[in-house]
Structures are given as structure tokens and as C-alpha cells.
Amino acid sequence: MSEVRTKAALAREAAATLNRLMTEQKNEALLAMADALLARQDEILAGNERDLARGRENGTSSSLLDRIKLTTARIEDIAQGVREIVELPDPVGVLLEAFDRPNGLRVEKISVPLGVVGMIYEARPNVTVDAASLCLKTGNAVVLRGGSAAIESNRTIVGILRDALATTAIPADALQMIEDPNRASVDEMLKLNGLLDVVIPRGGASLIRNVVENATVPVIETGAGICHTFLDASADPAMAEAISLNAKVQRPSVCNSMETLLVHESFAERHLAALAGRFRSANVELRGCARTRELVPWAKEATDEDYATEYNDYILNVKVVASLADALQHIRRFGTMHSECIVTESGENAQRFLQDVDAATVYHNASTRFTDGFEFGFGAEIGISTQKLHARGPMGLPALTSTKYVVTGSGQIRG
Amino acid sequence: MSEVRTKAALAREAAATLNRLMTEQKNEALLAMADALLARQDEILAGNERDLARGRENGTSSSLLDRIKLTTARIEDIAQGVREIVELPDPVGVLLEAFDRPNGLRVEKISVPLGVVGMIYEARPNVTVDAASLCLKTGNAVVLRGGSAAIESNRTIVGILRDALATTAIPADALQMIEDPNRASVDEMLKLNGLLDVVIPRGGASLIRNVVENATVPVIETGAGICHTFLDASADPAMAEAISLNAKVQRPSVCNSMETLLVHESFAERHLAALAGRFRSANVELRGCARTRELVPWAKEATDEDYATEYNDYILNVKVVASLADALQHIRRFGTMHSECIVTESGENAQRFLQDVDAATVYHNASTRFTDGFEFGFGAEIGISTQKLHARGPMGLPALTSTKYVVTGSGQIRG
Numbered sequence: 001m002s003e004v005r006t007k008a009a010l011a012r013e014a015a016a017t018l019n020r021l022m023t024e025q026k027n028e029a030l031l032a033m034a035d036a037l038l039a040r041q042d043e044i045l046a047g048n049e050r051d052l053a054r055g056r057e058n059g060t061s062s063s064l065l066d067r068i069k070l071t072t073a074r075i076e077d078i079a080q081g082v083r084e085i086v087e088l089p090d091p092v093g094v095l096l097e098a099f100d101r102p103n104g105l106r107v108e109k110i111s112v113p114l115g116v117v118g119m120i121y122e123a124r125p126n127v128t129v130d131a132a133s134l135c136l137k138t139g140n141a142v143v144l145r146g147g148s149a150a151i152e153s154n155r156t157i158v159g160i161l162r163d164a165l166a167t168t169a170i171p172a173d174a175l176q177m178i179e180d181p182n183r184a185s186v187d188e189m190l191k192l193n194g195l196l197d198v199v200i201p202r203g204g205a206s207l208i209r210n211v212v213e214n215a216t217v218p219v220i221e222t223g224a225g226i227c228h229t230f231l232d233a234s235a236d237p238a239m240a241e242a243i244s245l246n247a248k249v250q251r252p253s254v255c256n257s258m259e260t261l262l263v264h265e266s267f268a269e270r271h272l273a274a275l276a277g278r279f280r281s282a283n284v285e286l287r288g289c290a291r292t293r294e295l296v297p298w299a300k301e302a303t304d305e306d307y308a309t310e311y312n313d314y315i316l317n318v319k320v321v322a323s324l325a326d327a328l329q330h331i332r333r334f335g336t337m338h339s340e341c342i343v344t345e346s347g348e349n350a351q352r353f354l355q356d357v358d359a360a361t362v363y364h365n366a367s368t369r370f371t372d373g374f375e376f377g378f379g380a381e382i383g384i385s386t387q388k389l390h391a392r393g394p395m396g397l398p399a400l401t402s403t404k405y406v407v408t409g410s411g412q413i414r415g
Numbered sequence: 416m417s418e419v420r421t422k423a424a425l426a427r428e429a430a431a432t433l434n435r436l437m438t439e440q441k442n443e444a445l446l447a448m449a450d451a452l453l454a455r456q457d458e459i460l461a462g463n464e465r466d467l468a469r470g471r472e473n474g475t476s477s478s479l480l481d482r483i484k485l486t487t488a489r490i491e492d493i494a495q496g497v498r499e500i501v502e503l504p505d506p507v508g509v510l511l512e513a514f515d516r517p518n519g520l521r522v523e524k525i526s527v528p529l530g531v532v533g534m535i536y537e538a539r540p541n542v543t544v545d546a547a548s549l550c551l552k553t554g555n556a557v558v559l560r561g562g563s564a565a566i567e568s569n570r571t572i573v574g575i576l577r578d579a580l581a582t583t584a585i586p587a588d589a590l591q592m593i594e595d596p597n598r599a600s601v602d603e604m605l606k607l608n609g610l611l612d613v614v615i616p617r618g619g620a621s622l623i624r625n626v627v628e629n630a631t632v633p634v635i636e637t638g639a640g641i642c643h644t645f646l647d648a649s650a651d652p653a654m655a656e657a658i659s660l661n662a663k664v665q666r667p668s669v670c671n672s673m674e675t676l677l678v679h680e681s682f683a684e685r686h687l688a689a690l691a692g693r694f695r696s697a698n699v700e701l702r703g704c705a706r707t708r709e710l711v712p713w714a715k716e717a718t719d720e721d722y723a724t725e726y727n728d729y730i731l732n733v734k735v736v737a738s739l740a741d742a743l744q745h746i747r748r749f750g751t752m753h754s755e756c757i758v759t760e761s762g763e764n765a766q767r768f769l770q771d772v773d774a775a776t777v778y779h780n781a782s783t784r785f786t787d788g789f790e791f792g793f794g795a796e797i798g799i800s801t802q803k804l805h806a807r808g809p810m811g812l813p814a815l816t817s818t819k820y821v822v823t824g825s826g827q828i829r830g
Contacts, residue, residue: 016747020770099792105781107791114803115773193627197803212608216628218636218804239826246828332431354821355435358530366520366824375829376522376820377514388529388612388817389633389805402803405791406769409781411654413661414790 047156225255462571640670
């Protein structure tokens with residue numbers, strides 16, 4: 001049997017045990033994991049250094065190397081993240097609904113683990129610990145397949161975590177890591193119906209597209225975000241500036257940052273030139289429609305391809321629109337159903353925007369950067385779902401659960 | 416543009432309107448649909464007769480012809496089904512959660528339509544009306560792709576329903592039917608990401624497998640059921656007989672009927688011979704393990720392939736097991752996570768079974784035949800999900816909804 005199938009089968013076997021554990025047992029195991037990460041951080045740093053050395057040899061970009069790099073402080077943060085997951089309520093075993101039928105049947109709907117979760121992600125080794133902790137806390141076994149650039153870090157971390165689990169109620173086999181760096185191991189995971197219950201991709205657009213296009217296992221799609229902010233005619237100028245700057249530059253590399261600013265014609269006439277200056281001061285390159293370039297002559301020209309691009313960078317499209325309806329039309333065409341914002345003093349327009357825009361999270365007078373499990377107060381984030389099934393928007397621990405109907409009777413049969 | 420893409424795009428456009436409708440508007444449209452079906456039943460019967468005539472010519476089986484056949488009484492039942500959906504609460508626009516964040520942001524989680532639902536199903540024309548009503552009631556546009564054996568019936572019905580919608584708040588384009596009878600039209604639907612939000616297959620195992628294996632659009636998997644009943648050592652003999660007979664013969668053709676009876680050794684020694692006689696009287700062919708055939712000499716031999724088969728027929732596998740653990744092991748190997756039952760007087764064993772069996776619905780002392788949206792009191796059933804994401808078990812109207820986070824602020828930005 002292949003590595004992927006062998007490890008997924010071991011995880012499936014372990015999932016049956018996990019399903020029976022009490023919250024305290026799972027929490028003790030997570031604490032053991034956190035302790036082990038701290039106690040054995042020298043090994044982690046050594047493994048990480050092997051990744052970095054190989055990366056430097058291979059000419060890996062400095063930004064990727066920075067994402068891979070671990071330090072004592074980062075390992076402490078990672079261990080602290082595990083402890084914070086311990087503190088969160090256990091979403092498994094919750095009685096969600098209960099009803100008695102006229103024939104005397106008692107029906108209870110109870111939250112249960114998903115079973116075995118496949119995680120496919122890119123470089124950052126902190127995701128390894130994060131995904132393991134979130135899945136185990138929710139009673140799921142997990143099969144991790146991280147990017148090859150961090151393979152030594154991940155192998156070291158998973159070895160340490162499995163050693164820690166061996167002394168706890170969670171079987172070590174509940175945590176599996178695929179070491180085969182070839183793309184074929186990802187493709188094999190995507191077809192493991194019966195062994196994996198769900199695959200969650202975390203990473204860039206091409207990674208996610210590959211998973212969505214090739215998986216036969218159910219997928220929770222995360223991440224791609226072409227987010228818009230619409231400055232309505234009645235927008236408060238100071239608020240419009242604060243929100244749009246924050247949405248673009250507070251952290252441009254993430255999915256909830258803004259890629260296109262839509263501006264109502266009448267607001268644009270009065271305020272766009274000044275606002276553009278603020279973006280310029282923040283080192284943001286502007287690409288605009290024809291009307292934008294009349295008002296902001298130094299802006300480059302925006303194409304449809306630009307409107308369809310998630311830059312994750314200091315680049316912003318600007319489009320002047322004649323009406324709210326035109327803004328809605330643009331969002332419907334180019335949006336990725338992630339996070340969309342209207343800045344307006346008109347309650348009616350806000351209401352229409354919030355109702356009509358089909359996105360995981362819609363905002364009135366607040367930055368799209370708030371689309372985040374921690375900002376929403378979930379205490380954890382598995383990812384941000386941009387699909388409509390199962391979970392949508394920031395996903396906390398309950399997104400890693402399913403349900404089961406438990407029916408108890410006294411001999412009822414169907415007539 | 417192809418028929419499939421053209422119609423899906425029209426449905427997508429219509430979905431934006433549907434999303435804004437009030438419950439009363441949707442209900443009025445559904446009532447207009449029901450009225451039109453009754454008023455124009457002669458056309459439906461004529462279309463249906465064309466399907467039947469073609470089927471007879473082509474040598475279609477009488478059981479399939481029976482599933483296609485419509486009568487005045489059946490059309491009245493179908494129209495009545497629509498009226499019953501009108502009576503159900505609207506699951507759209509429900510405030511599911513609301514919380515205020517320390518920074519003053521108000522976050523509301525609201526139920527919304529899925530958007531555009533693709534339905535892929537087989538012969539029965541009643542599914543056409545059922546799927547249309549369920550989707551429109553929940554504010555979804557729908558693209559129907561029924562089996563070619565009923566295409567004249569379906570085309571007539573959809574034409575009548577679209578005519579009826581034209582006089583209501585729901586745009587006729589919210590209801591689309593793919594007429595291309597080639598498999599290629601199904602394959603095209605399965606890849607329509609961006610136009611379809613979900614595909615729901617309803618039909619036999621091969622239809623469902625095709626959808627699961629080839630769809631890139633998210634799928635709600637329904638239907639396949641290899642259901643077990645385990646008669647524990649302490650089972651009440653009369654109850655064991657009533658439940659197991661009901662699970663097999665009350666309606667063998669459906670997914671929640673029993674395919675394999677697991678019998679504890681000590682119960683088998685005392686009662687299996689008599690129980691087998693009851694199955695024989697009900698014309699059920701038994702296929703047994705070696706121990707079963709010692710106790711029931713006339714039973715045929717059961718193979719692993721038999722245990723893995725959904726007969727949907729008057730055939731039953733019987734296996735004697737040494738323990739509850741062996742029964743659980745068998746279910747884990749051969750079950751399809753649909754419906755599983757234990758008959759026992761032992762609370763401890765019941766508890767273990769209900770906890771350990773990984774299935775959408777688990778039963779203690781009741782027939783698996785109750786896994787059904789109407790039996791659960793949902794008043795409707797879109798299907799029975801056998802996957803773990805989004806919905807599991809019998810699906811009522813809420814399974815056709817997603818959620819949206821609506822965040823309102825007063826200029827908040829992220830620090």
C-alpha cells in the first residue's frame with residue numbers, strides 16, 4: 001500500500017478511538033503536545049535550519065524563507081496557540097436538537113467529529129501544529145500534507161507531537177503526516193473517499209484550485225478573496241478614507257484585504273484625488289478606470305484582468321461607478337464571495353448592499369480586514385470558507401464537526 | 416453557449432431576484448404552480464403518455480414504466496405536495512446568531528438561499544415538481560436534469576410551472592430544465608462552478624457515483640444505504656422479529672431498508688430458525704454465513720460481495736456474530752453510514768452502539784425505515800445525506816440554505 005493510503009487507514013482506525021474520548025482527555029493530550037514543543041525546541045530549530053539551508057541553496061525567495069523560519073519566540077507562540085485551543089469549549093457531543101415523535105420515538109441530533117480530516121497546505125510550519133490541535137480538539141484524526149519547503153521542520157514537529165500523544169488517551173496514529181513531496185501524494189489524498197471525510201486546502205489560489213478541481217472527497221474551499229469596498233455618494237469622507245486605507249494596507253498579503261475600490265461618481269468628484277494621494281503615500285500603486293484617471297492622472301489603467309486578480313500586494317484597482325446598482329453589478333461579476341463592504345450614511349443603501357451582495361461576510365462602515373475567526377471571537381480559525389455548503393466565512397471549531405441523529409424507541413415499526 | 420450554460424446563467428440571474436422575495440411572495444408563486452398543475456393536467460397526462468408509449472416501444476421494464484406513469488390521482492398528490500411545502504416555515508432570513516464585539520462591531524449570522532441548485536435525478540416526474548417547489552420555497556433558483564425516460568412529462572410540467580411563475584414575483588427563469596438527454600449535459604453541469612452553488616443527485620448508486628466522482632461543484636451526496644440491524648443477546652424476541660421484518664419487507668426498494676441482519680450467537684441459537692421462517696413466509700431470500708446455514712439449512716451462502724451490496728429487494732444477508740464488537744466491526748467495514756440499528760435490552764450495549772457506529776442515523780429498538788424527512792416531522796425531504804458536510808441524514812428545507820455574516824460598524828478599522 002502507498003504511504004498515503006497506509007497512513008490514512010491508520011488515521012481512520014484511530015478516529016474510532018478519538019470519537020469516544022472525553023473533553024478532558026483531549027485537552028490533556030493537547031497540553032502534552034504544547035509541553036513537548038517547548039521541551040524539544042532545539043530539535044525543531046535544527047530541523048528548521050535544514051529546511052532554510054536547503055532553501056538558500058536552491059535559491060528560494062527570502063519572503064518564503066521568512067515564512068518557513070522558526071525562532072524560539074515563534075515556537076513559544078505556537079505552543080501558546082495550542083494552550084488557547086485547550087481553553088475553548090468542545091463542540092463535540094452537543095445536543096443540538098431533540099424532539100419526540102407522536103409514535104413515541106425520541107430523536108436527538110448530536111454533534112460528532114467529522115472523522116478523518118485531510119489538510120493540504122503550503123510552507124508555514126505553524127500550520128502543522130495549528131491544524132493538528134484543531135482537529136484533535138474536535139475529535140478528528142488528521143492527515144497532514146504540508147509543502148515540501150518545510151518538510152524537515154514538519155517531520156520533526158510531527159514526530160515530537162506523536163511522541164507526546166503516545167503517553168495520552170489520543171492514539172499517536174490520529175496524527176499522520178505525508179512525507180512524499182511529490183504532487184502525486186496530494187492527488188492520491190484527493191480521491192481517498194472512505195478513508196478521508198473531508199479535505200481542507202490552505203494556501204494560494206493554485207493550490208486551492210487543484211484541490212477543488214480534482215477532489216472526489218468533500219472539500220471545504222477556503223481563502224481566495226477579491227474583496228471590494230464601495231464608497232457611496234453619502235459616505236463620510238474621513239471614515240471612507242480610514243476604512244479603505246485599512247482594508248488595503250494594514251496587511252495586503254491576506255485574503256480579506258481589499259483589491260478593488262469602487263467609488264460613487266459624486267463622492268469621487270469631491271474626494272478621490274485626495275484619497276488617491278493617501279494611497280500613494282502608503283506606496284500603493286493605483287490602477288483605475290477612465291474616469292479615475294481623469295481625476296487621478298498618475299493612476300495606471302485597470303483592465304478586466306486586473307479586476308479579476310487577487311494581488312495580495314500594494315496594488316489597488318479603482319473604479320468610479322454611477323450608482324449602487326453598478327457597484328453591485330461589478331461585485332457580482334468579479335467578487336469571490338469573501339468579504340465586501342459599503343461605506344455610506346444611507347441606511348437604505350446599506351440595507352440593499354447587505355442584502356444583495358452574495359458573500360460570506362458583508363460590511364457596513366467597517367474594514368473587510370475583520371473577516372477572521374479571532375476578530376469574530378471564535379478563539380480559533382480553521383480557515384475562511386468561501387463556499388456555501390457546511391460553513392461559510394470564518395470557521396471556528398464547530399466547522400470541524402458533523403452531526404448524527406440518535407433515535408431511541410421501544411419497538412416502533414413503520415406502518 | 417451550450418444549453419446547460421445558457422440556462423444556468425439565466426438561473427443565476429434570477430437567483431438575485433429570488434433572494435429579495437418575502438415568504439408570502441414565494442408562497443403565492445408555489446400556490447400558482449399547484450393550481451396550474453391541476454388546471455392543465457390533461458397536457459401533463461398527454462406528455463406522460465408519449466413517454467410511456469416510447470418506453471413500451473423501446474422495451475422499457477414495466478417497473479420503470481410504473482415509476483414514470485402519472486394519473487389524475489398522482490397529479491393531485493403532486494399538487495398537494497406543493498401546497499404542503501407552502502405551509503412550512505421559510506428557513507431563509509432567520510437570525511441564527513448575533514453578537515457584539517468589544518470594538519463595537521455588530522455581527523449577525525443570517526440564513527440565506529444557497530443560490531442556484533442543480534438537481535440530477537432519474538425517472539420519476541414527481542421529483543421534478545418536488546425539487547422545483549423545495550428550491551423555490553427556499554429562495555433558490557434550480558436547474559433540473561431528469562432522466563430521459565420521462566423527458567416529455569418533465570418538459571410539459573416545467574413548461575406549465577414556468578407559465579404559472581410568469582404571473583408571480585418569482586421570475587420564470589428561476590426554474591430551468593435541461594432537455595439534452597445526453598450524458599454530456601450532466602457532465603457539463605458537474606463542472607459549472609460559479610453558476611451552480613451545489614449539485615444534488617437523486618437516484619441509484621451509479622448516478623450518485625458519477626456525480627461524486629466528476630463534480631467540481633460542491634455536492635450533497637444522498638442515498639446509498641446498506642443498512643444493518645443487530646439483534647443483541649438480550650434482544651426481546653418479539654421486538655427483534657417485528658423490527659427486523661419491518662426493516663426488510665415494509666418497502667424493500669428504498670435506501671433505509673435493511674440489507675444485512677447481524678445476530679448475536681446466543682440469540683441466534685434460540686431464535687434464528689424461527690425468525691428465518693418468518694422471512695421465508697415473506698418471500699425473502701436469505702444468504703447466510705456458515706453458522707447461519709447450520710441453523711437455517713435452506714439459506715444460501717453469503718459472500719463479501721453480498722455484504723457489500725444494496726439489494727433494494729427481497730434478499731437479506733444474515734450473519735451470526737460472537738459479540739457486539741464483531742457487529743460493530745462488520746458495520747464499519749460494510750456500512751454506508753446511512754442507518755444502523757441495535758435491538759437490545761442492555762442499556763450499556765445500546766449506548767456503545769449508538770456512540771460507536773458512524774452513521775447519519777442510529778437506532779435503539781426501532782426500525783431503520785424511520786430515516787425519512789416526513790417521519791422525522793420535517794414536512795419535506797430533499798433527500799437523505801450520507802456525507803458528513805453541510806447536512807447529514809434526512810434533509811428538510813434548512814438543508815437548502817447557507818449563511819451570511821452581516822457586520823455593521825461605525826468606522827471600525829483593524830489595528
